[in-house]
Amino acid sequence: MSNSHRQPASPKGHLLVHQARASAEAGQWQSALVGFDEAERENSDWGLDPDFLNDRAVALFHNDRVHESLELLDRAINLQPQYGYRYAARGWMKQALRDIQGAIADYEKAVELDPEDAITLNNLGLLEEQVGRMQSAKERFAAADAMDRILDESSIPKASAPVPERAASPAPPAQPANSPWAEVTRALFTRAGRKEFLDFIRNGFKLKD
Helix, strand or coil: CCHHHCCCCCCCCHHHHHHHHHHHHCCCHHHHHHHHHHHHHHCHHHHHCHHHHHHHHHHHHHCCCHHHHHHHHHHHHHHCCCCHHHHHHHHHHHHHCCCHHHHHHHHHHHHHHCCCCHHHHHHHHHHHHHCCCHHHHHHHHHHHHHHHHHHHHCCCCHHHCCCCCCCCCCCCCCCCCCCCCHHHHHHCCCCCHHHHHHHHHHHCCCCCC
């Protein structure tokens, strides 16, 4: 077979990453973190993959290593500073830690980069309600509802709709289908999903007192 027909080799450690993501999906956070750590020891290039950093950050969070988790999300943002999803992911983490102002700032940046991100519009509206910015929250919800209508008119099922393409930046690698963040994406694509998001925050992120 000629070289032109050969499939590109998978990066070293990809099986460990796959296993770690499977463990995360099952809620086995210690096993997930062990897998991510072993993959990075085997191939330091994983530390330059923002999706890997994102997923390892979630595993760190669930192992009560919050400071390290936020550091990884910072690194992911540095690698893709024009990708709104990165700020939204850090916003979710900050909201879970009840850093409301920090979460609002990240959500605002995410919406600035991607005004059509219905998930983040919902999240931002929720927090703006909490801090009394009622008019702004109302506008966020209206914008999110408009995006819902677009999905309806396009016959795109909200329950499985992908994160929209981020404007003004090259299309980044798709988030892994079994990423721990995937459930958040599915839960929050509609305004009705905001209650599910709060349940996720309480039950999944284990809010700190």
